[in-house]
């Protein structure tokens with residue numbers, strides 16, 4: 001299966017990707033995770049990406065597109081992949097179309113996780129991430145067993161730098177101006193499916209799986 005997850009920041013893309021990859025044995029490719037990994041390691045790419053991420057802006061297309069092209073050419077992507085956070089601009093969507101043509105594959109479904117702004121704010125303020133293994137929690141919706149400590153590895157749970165309210169509001173603005181137009185783009189390609197993202201995560205996942213079974 002070749003799947004794209006679209007949605008505003010904190011809509012639940014990463015959460016759904018984790019649930020979906022339990023049913024579909026395909027790699028979960030998150031450009032945000034790739035950038036954060038590079039920032040943590042202090043690579044040149046990480047330094048460059050952080051100039052934008054810390055300001056709630058998108059990393060320039062030419063940087064992001066190069067990373068995705070390299071990743072999708074890897075062997076584990078031959079039978080499918082789940083893209084989370086890419087594409088995010090019309091330019092990236094057009095680039096992806098060309099890349100997929102080269103690879104001889106087609107997207108099966110673009111799932112838009114539609115979550116209202118007031119829910120996004122609640123999710124962002126409550127999100128906590130494990131410093132070590134990157135597992136994602138929410139103080140109310142998905143708390144860890146011991147406050148501040150990761151259930152999986154015992155690591156420290158922290159707030160993402162770009163989840164601070166001021167940066168988050170900029171990310172939301174960036175989403176509306178640069179990413180939301182992709183809904184029209186994929187609607188025209190008849191690939192778009194809207195799913196209510198405000199419900200329980202398992203219920204949302206079961207609705208997405210039903211869509212994927214229909215198109216698959």
Ligand code: AP5
Nearest residue numbers: 009010011012013014015031032059085123127138141201
């Ligand atoms: P990225 O990491 O992709 O951030 P994002 O799109 O803003 O998405 P998030 O990771 O914030 O949220 P999510 O939708 O995955 O929600 P989650 O499941 O965690 O990108 C970060 C930055 O990198 C960008 O701002 C940009 O600068 C750069 N970047 C990345 N890709 C790029 C690209 N293609 N081009 C250019 N720049 C790029 O859920 C959020 C919280 O809610 C969690 O606490 C979770 O537990 C909780 N939750 C989730 N679902 C539910 C539910 N159903 N019920 C209750 N709680 C829930």
